[in-house]
Amino acid sequence: MDPVSLEQLLKEVQSGQLTIEAAQQRLLHLPFENLGFAHVDHHRQLRQGFPEVIFAAGKTLAQLMAILGSLVERASQILITRLDPDKAASLKEAFPSTQYHPVSQVMTFGLAEVANRGRGLILVISAGTSDIPVAEEACLTARIMGNEVEPIYDVGVAGLHRLLAYQSKFREATVFIVVAGMEGALPSVVGGLVHRQVIAVPTSIGYGASFGGIAALLGMLNSCASGVSVVNIDNGFGAGYVAALINRKD
DSSP states (O other): OOHHHHHHHHHHHHHTSSOHHHHHHHTTTOSEEEOSSOEEETTHHHHHSSOOOEEOTTOOHHHHHHHHHHHHTTOSEEEEESOOHHHHHHHHHHOTTEEEETTTTEEEEESSOOOOOBSSEEEEEESSGGGHHHHHHHHHHHHHTTOEEEEEOSOOGGGHHHHHTTHHHHTTEEEEEEEEOTTOOHHHHHHTTOSSEEEEEEOSOSSGGGGGGHHHHHHHHTOOSTTEEEOOTTOHHHHHHHHHHHHBOO
């Protein structure tokens, strides 16, 4: 349940359109619903402004069906991350209103158009084409949370002139998400060019000495540019969520 729905419910009770007993039934599963294997948090949108996000990795199809079914009844916007194509196809068949984004392996559900809640533009920059899946996860997360998002892909430090060609766009952005693997240098470069928050996302892209993203993570944590913060390896969702919170106008 979101704040708008709760306000409408209280108004219906106040006006006599809805009995107290009927309102109690609607609120029966607030703040959470126990499915046995999961406690679905229906109160999260009221507390934090966005419903509980489903992390699909490690969950069975039956578990995902039950959790999504519970959320669909009570949330206007739903996000599922790390969802493989086979499970996505089954969920899509059961819930036709969902949309699967294969590049990022994200599924979204929306009963209504997402209202713009942002103060400005979130710019998502990737160092290479191989970093796009993580960058797209960040984009979709920020968009479904009500933000204007634009991507700029494949502008890493191996050809710095590509990045510098977008400096006019930098002046429009309120928050930056910078996604990079290998040595993870790009967030430091962007951090030295802008006066806004830079959220750095290390990816597991790279050869052996990148250690599955640890080299990029350590490089970003040791950035000499002020205003650079770092999320976990391949955590595009986390970056998109934080950027949305920073960009919120209310």
